[in-house]
Amino acid sequence: MTNGFETGSAEGSAAGEEKKYADPYGLYRRWFEAWGETVQGEARASMGAGEIEELWRRWFAGTAKGLGGGSGKDGYAGSLGSLWEQMAESMRKETASRGDLSEDPVEFFLRWYGETSERWAGVADDLLKKREVLESNAHLQENFARSYRELRHASEQNLKNMQIPSRSDLAGVAKLVVGVENKLDRIEEAFGEFVYGGSEPATAESVRSLQERMDGLEGKMDRILAALEKG
Amino acid sequence: MDKSTVPPEVADKLDKYARGTRIMLDGARAETGQTPKVTVWTKNKAKLYRYEPEKPKKHSIPIFMVYALINKPYILDLMPGNSLIEHLLGEGFDVYLLDWGVPGDEDADLSFEDFVLDYIKPATKRVLWTSGAESYTLFGYCMGGTMSAIYASLFPEKPLENLVLLTTPVDFQPEEIGLLGLWTREEYLDPDLLVESLGNIPDDFIDNSMQMLKPIQNYVGTYASMWERILEEKPMETWLAMNKWVNDGTPFPGAAFRQWIRDFYQGNKLVKGELKMRGRKVDLSNIMCPVLNIAGEKDHICPMPQAKSTIDLVGSEDKEFFVLDAGHVGLMTGRGAKEGLWPKVSSWLGERSG
Incomplete structure (x- = not known):
């Protein structure tokens, strides 16, 4: 039997994913x-x-x-x-x-x-x-x-026994990708801060201060390494 | 069967039956979320949309909308003529919406700390950068409101200008806890076991739980309404769009689900002042900006008592609790929304948005 249920176009123009339901009807x-x-x-x-x-x-x-x-x-x-x-x-x-x-x-x-x-x-x-x-x-x-x-x-x-990647393996890889994306996001945000955030240009004084902190940090690292070598 | 031999009234009825049956078997289909928008920022699955206004901007302070982690945010822009976002654009607001997207297995560890601090925070910056504004209104719906209230507690100072909370649960253990409050009690729900087993909580689990709060209305009444509309030849567009939305959920990221049940429903930590985000205490009394808190009298997902206490907890002087005679979703769409929610939001914000 041909009937209207089997023929005819779908309801309106489809948008979104088609979802099948359990058919208790x-x-x-x-x-x-x-x-x-x-x-x-x-x-x-x-x-x-x-x-x-x-x-x-x-x-x-x-x-x-x-x-x-x-x-x-x-x-x-x-x-x-x-x-x-x-x-x-x-x-x-x-x-x-x-x-x-x-x-x-x-x-x-x-x-x-x-x-x-x-x-x-x-x-x-x-x-x-x-x-x-x-x-x-x-x-x-x-x-x-x-x-x-x-x-x-x-x-x-x-x-795992069959050496086929599982869902959690894929999730692990996807998580790494998300991690990389997050790093890029942070760089993008830093640029955004510079462009939109009203960041002030570095002055000679702030560069010198940063240099001093870096020297201090290097000194500490050298002392730690020396101590480790002695130990 | 040769249709030409069928009496017209019978053919008409057959067509109506066919129409209803197709919807029941295939699911409702409708064009939703049609207001033009551009994506101005993305992070992982999340997208920040800026809606494109037809009219020139009348208010300098943009509205930044945060939706819940479950269901899709197009309920805020359901369809032309039935869209809060479209209404706000028409009133001259600059509107942004954070769409969390659909989480994958790799997102099962994302918690409320991540969403509030790593998503909402940078998104607010992007809203300000894109709009060129110096401050913004934070607008949260349902769980998105809870997240907005948390964010506003942690960052209460400018550029936060206004806070609008819509059907937002804050006090999870009022005297009348409702069916959802009962189901999530510690003796009946172990979120750790569910998350350990399932990872993300599937959308059909969430959808069924929500629909089971009113099973007769949701499983039978919905379709009774559909048949009535078909037989009486009433407009179907809103029914189709709503039905599509109701069945179009998203999984709940596992770690966030665990927190939602343990810390909010079972621990009621937000009200007790015990909630922390990466070591920072969340104190609602820090919120000093103007607050509009809206609840639905017939809301069974966020019963009114869960939303009401916010107004007593925030430190703001300019604050209002506004109750609509509607349910959780009903207040957002339809004639009631056009006469109740939408004008309230636009007029309240209009006075506070430059």
Whole structure:
């Protein structure tokens, strides 16, 4: 089926990097496909309330998985799994109570969100302040960080064994480059001070004073070297 | 499906669904940060921009903006007609912005000392050299405000003329600490372990943490708003630009993250007078210049009590705490900003900028 989802130009002229998101929103694609089928007269009779409920269920399950899944570093999102389920159940009940499919699903979602969002926001806020959630997340985060560290060390070691530069090797080189840049920056700044900063030209007296300090410094160095040679 | 056979109202709906679905799958795209600018100084990844005014300069004292280490600074110049920087240029100010850039692994050791003393300090010189001015206004947003307050404490004398702090956390342990204050408590967050494991803290970690402060609004409400705009054919530009910005973060340099959590959130050292930058004590009471401190009543990232105490801590006589009925980002853009924040900043500075 050709549909508007697969064709058409991107939204406006792209600026900035394109960013792909985890896709917990499969429902929208399915809606779209269902719309296409409906228009073609293929599916109107077969699209029952049960299927709509199933789609909501899948969407929220996907959302919960997308937000909580994978890494412990996003642990607080994972704490909301039960909340997403409650919200899905609320939508399912709402859909079931209506008993027909006369309302556009997106409009249904907007109406449902408008009517219930404040309550859900309060529930989420309370949930995220709970001691058990805080402790569980701290634990999750700690485990994630430890595992990641181990994995990183193992990868570094493997790359080292294979004599392939690792990420930290590259970072080390980049750091040296930054160090060189910093030195150049200081020279540039010194020139800037001279050009813009109203630096006064050196006088014969200031040059003589500098010469005396240099002589003193050389004398000290000579004495230190002599002492070291004797020692 | 042959589109010619589709009833127009259905085709219209299909197009709208397609549009929304594309945004959700591919991310929002928008042209942002379009005000013309030139780079007048660079250091490592950081760039100092000077914005090119359309109108002649009316005020002799330039504004030097310092943004946070996380997220991108184009929120200050979101899009034409919705940009604080564009507004200030229109009011005759000479505007500079320090963009920290995106840190690499090699920047994981950069700390607040480095950013304040090795970046902000030389950048202020460059602002003065480029503008030819004898003094400047330091303008900090969020964490950039905290860094600006630190800098102003260390170098309170001229050429610093004015200090503007926008949604700037200073007292990290007020009575009402908010969700972020709770999550960053010592028993729940170990920054040393995270930094040791991850180096720089990834942008998705930071973005998710910020969005989780209001999960229903950020994960569901944002898209409810998008669908509403699409279905009702309302303008989408601001939504797209904001959504792009929200998801366009930068990693937090590891050493700075460690300090941000340990010294600021957990130690509250800035308020206690225990914060030091390369051995120099940071004392907010050193600040004597005029200070405008702005907070958002609905700000959940920098709750109002975190920002409020600055006004009691600085030594300035000319100081004002200004509260807007807005959130952390909401006060910067949109109609509320045009009627609230922007005129406040330009009028306050206009009286103090020569």
